[in-house]
Amino acid sequence: MDRHADKDTDRHVYQAKAQHPVHGHNVDPDTTQGRRELNRLAVTATRHCLTGCAIGEVLGLVIGIAMGWPHGSSIALAVALAFVFGYSLTIIPVLRSGLALGAAIGVAFAADTVSITVMEIVDNLIMLSIPGAIDAGLDTWLFWLSLALALAVAFVATVPVNQALIRRGKGHAVVHRHHHH
Incomplete structure (x- = not known):
């Protein structure tokens, strides 16, 4: 009986890979x-x-x-705007593909929420952990270099998150089902 269960599991994994093409391709992370x-x-x-x-x-x-x-207020505004702009950059092309606004918003939430959340947490933790960066002022190299470093580290930290989401047919895999390239 276990042998049949293993065959069924293998069949379902294969079917899942075949049913979740990403960007027009079947991504098989085993190759x-x-x-x-x-x-x-x-x-x-x-x-x-x-x-x-x-x-x-x-x-x-x-x-x-x-x-x-x-x-805290500055960071809260920055995070809120990051979500607004992040979602907008997904919604606009999905709307152009012909999806209704409500559906496009749902696609953006499904595609971007985890990625933006991880990026924002990492970005802000790095920015706050650099001594004096947030207090340095807009006219200083310390502020701008710290922000650039924080965004770069957040990028590196978020790539594996997006890999895991795409592997599961989630994240930006959802977007690619809807917009044309």
Whole structure:
């Protein structure tokens, strides 16, 4: 009986891989080419996430610091804007593919929430852990280099998250089912 269960499990795994094509390809992480494709897709998805996060982070921190807000308020605005811009960068092309607004919002939430969350946590922890970075002011190299470093570390930390999501047919794999390239 266990032998039949193993065959059924193998069949379901194979079917799952076949049913979750990513970006027009069946990504089989058990092959060298499949791992390369998975890595490429994960880096692309993370770069997409980084774009929205960076726009939101920079804008939020610049507004908060320029207004003299406390660190917590500035960071909260930066995180909120990172989600707004991150989701927007997904929603717009999905809408262009013909999906209704409500469905496009659902796709963006499914595709980006985990990735943006990880990126924002890492980015802000790094920024806060660099002595004086958040207090340095907008006209200093310390602030801007710290922010660049924080975003770079967040990118590196988020790639494996996106690999895991794509491998499971989630994250940006959801987006690629809906928009045209």
